[in-house]
Amino acid sequence: MKELKYINKFFKKYKWKLIIGVFITILATVFKLVLPEYVEQSVNAVEEYILNENADLSTVKAKLLRYIIIIIGSAALSALFTFLMRQTIINISRYIEFDLKNEVYEQYERLSLNFYKKNRTGDLMNRISEDVGQVRMYAGPAILYSIQTITLFLCVIPLMFYTAPKLAAYTLIPLPILSVLIYNISKIIHKRSTKVQQYLSKLSTFTQESFSGISVIKAYGIEKRIGAQVDELALEGKNTNMDLAKVNAWFFPLMLLLIGISNIFVIYVGGMQYINGEIATTGVILKFIIYVNMLTWPVATVGWVTSIVQRAEASQKRINEFLDLDPEIKNPTEEPSEINGKIEFKDVTFTYDDTNITALKNVSFTINQGETFAIIGKTGSGKSTILDLIGRLYDVTSGSILIDNKPIETLNLTDLRNEIGAVPQDAFLFSDSIGNNIKFGYKNATQEEIETAAKKAAVHKNIIEFTKKYDTVLGERGLTLSGGQKQRVSIARALIKKPKIYLFDDCLSAVDTETEEEILTNLKQVSEKSTTIIVSHRISSAKNADKIIVLEDGEITEQGTHNQLITKKGYYHELYLNQLSEKEN
Known part of the structure; x- marks a missing residue:
């Protein structure tokens, strides 16, 4: 015992x-x-x-x-x-x-x-x-x-x-x-x-994943195959429980x-x-x-x-x-930490220990308080990793990250994250009302503040078309909404928080260029005194940033403003021409 x-x-x-x-x-x-x-x-x-x-x-x-x-x-x-x-x-x-x-x-x-x-x-x-x-x-x-x-x-x-x-x-x-x-x-x-008990965990995992991915199962027409796997699990469960019942x-x-x-x-x-x-x-x-x-x-x-x-x-x-597991990321102090928004990466290298993939290699840059910083790069170049490190979801393998000239590991973790408004690439919404999902960023928000945030995220018009408007209850993971609507609700959730640092991880990929332009204009106004980092595959999302870096295989290959990068005729210039051509066609 x-x-x-x-x-x-x-x-x-x-x-x-x-x-x-x-x-x-x-x-x-x-x-x-x-x-x-x-x-x-x-x-x-x-x-x-x-x-x-x-x-x-x-x-x-x-x-x-x-x-x-x-x-x-x-x-x-x-x-x-x-x-x-x-x-x-x-x-x-x-x-x-x-x-x-x-x-x-x-x-x-x-x-x-x-x-x-x-x-x-x-x-x-x-x-x-x-x-x-x-x-x-x-x-x-x-x-x-x-x-x-x-x-x-x-x-x-x-x-x-x-x-x-x-x-x-x-x-x-x-x-x-x-x-x-x-x-x-x-x-x-x-x-x-x-x-x-091990079998019950296995069954819970399988059923949870099956129900979460039911749309994919139906789209591929593999209900029978999944059903057969459930039969196998049920048989295993019967045998396991029967062994115990016999004793x-x-x-x-x-x-x-x-x-x-x-x-x-x-x-x-x-x-x-x-x-x-x-x-x-x-x-x-x-x-x-x-x-x-x-x-x-x-x-x-x-x-x-x-x-x-x-x-x-x-x-x-x-x-x-x-x-008994010791958390890898710990809050180093109970003393409050004031966050203003200056961010500095010094020779940051980061390797994921589960895959052993080195996502960033000697990355260095500085973002001053109130600046808009854009990160452009191919899939797997390390863009999202930078955002995860700023939110201290991971600690760097080598190098250092400074927030307001202080090592990120010394800051009060709760205060740091309270001053970050993050919009992930895969927008996650809870099985709750749209209003409560937006208010998740600021629990004491009034209805007026909720609607203002939704308007700035260009999703208010969509919400008021629903029968119950902001009281519309979403399905699991926000299934009631389209991809673009989910992204914009997530943006509204970040905006209502009014943090010192905004992290936008390719969060406009599912919206049209007109809506994107409207949201970016509103973001510029809202985040005037806040540091904003935008990760994107689109030049249109990055072109108005104060600084832009281009990542390739975890390394910075280009950096500067939009005009400076256009003249360099590197990856950024090539991407700009391709997207300009697609827009004209």
Whole structure:
């Protein structure tokens, strides 16, 4: 259970509720012990009346009525405390589930972009849902039934030996055998539980990707092929779960068999002792039968709890794999950092460690506060990497990046990113209203500010044509909108934030040249005091920039203004002529 030690801190957090829950559990169990004692006395009273000809029937009835009231009263109190027990311990497990899910999610947020390249969304989702759910079962039901079982064993077994030592010894013979069987079966359960959780991650990943890419699946007409893959996964899942179910299936039959053997011992050995005069009354035999049956569920839960613990151990191990990861990008200070917008790259080289591709090689440039800086280059030349490094989604391999003459690694990461308005190449919108998607950049924005940002992004006219206008709820990843509309909503999201640094990553590729010109004009007005970096394949997006660089294979091959680069007759000039020719045609 070494992996489960991680959640001990949560038990400490809720220790007083847990202590109260344990106390209530013990009380609920103690009140159950009243039943066998007074059942024995009831049988003894009837037996005494039968054997004693001078016994008074009314006295026996009064005695039986008193015993019945005590039995019913103790049962009612036991039921009440059992209810309170579940309200404490089971609730604690829900609190722990809540805390653990939040902790996992916060760790997901802290982990760098590189982590998400190496791990699939379905697997991440499964660990925060299915795996945390398995751990909750350990923190609640497993603890609850363990306390019940321990309390019953500590109370019932001494009472059995005190009442009839020889009969108790015979009755309890099957229990050590059961413990050994459970120990061996639980080891198998641990291995197979791990396989089940791994399969669930695999299934979550596949279905999540299938649903996200349903338009591609339909466009290529490969529903049957995907369906066949689901069949294969389902078959694998059935076999994996059946392997686990086969082992679990041994628990209850074995327990019932061994409890049944205990009852046979009680009846046979107890009967022989009664005949031989070693036991005074038959009430003792009945009392032992009740004791054995009281132990039936606790003994049965030993197997169930063992299974829960093994599953929880396997799940917590999977959770710990991510919780133990140290984020590559860390916030170096809690002290606030003022961001104005000057950016300087000094001999920056960057290599992606997952692909070993060197995206930038000794790149140097300076962007003064308030300037517009454009980056032109072919696909894979390293344009987007520059933007990622400015947002400190990665740290440089060598060289340095200065923001306002300070190394980027020394700045408060939250303050840096709060002053960046980023529009990625692949515009991502949430399954929420259009208004809330724009307001995502500034949560306290008014409706007027939302509409102003949308107008500057040239998307307001499109939005008001929808039936619910800004309250229109988008499909997953913004499927309700066209590519160009998604890009413009993303631009509006950045504009409403009014940051000191704008990062536009080829975000006008899906709009026509007329709309592009309108947006660029508005951007020039809005970002007058902000630093703006525009990555584009279009000369039209870059021509009005204060500085332009051309990247090729991660190196700067040309730099200057639009007019300067036109005269150099290099890649920029060639691209300009090609796009000018396309526009004329």
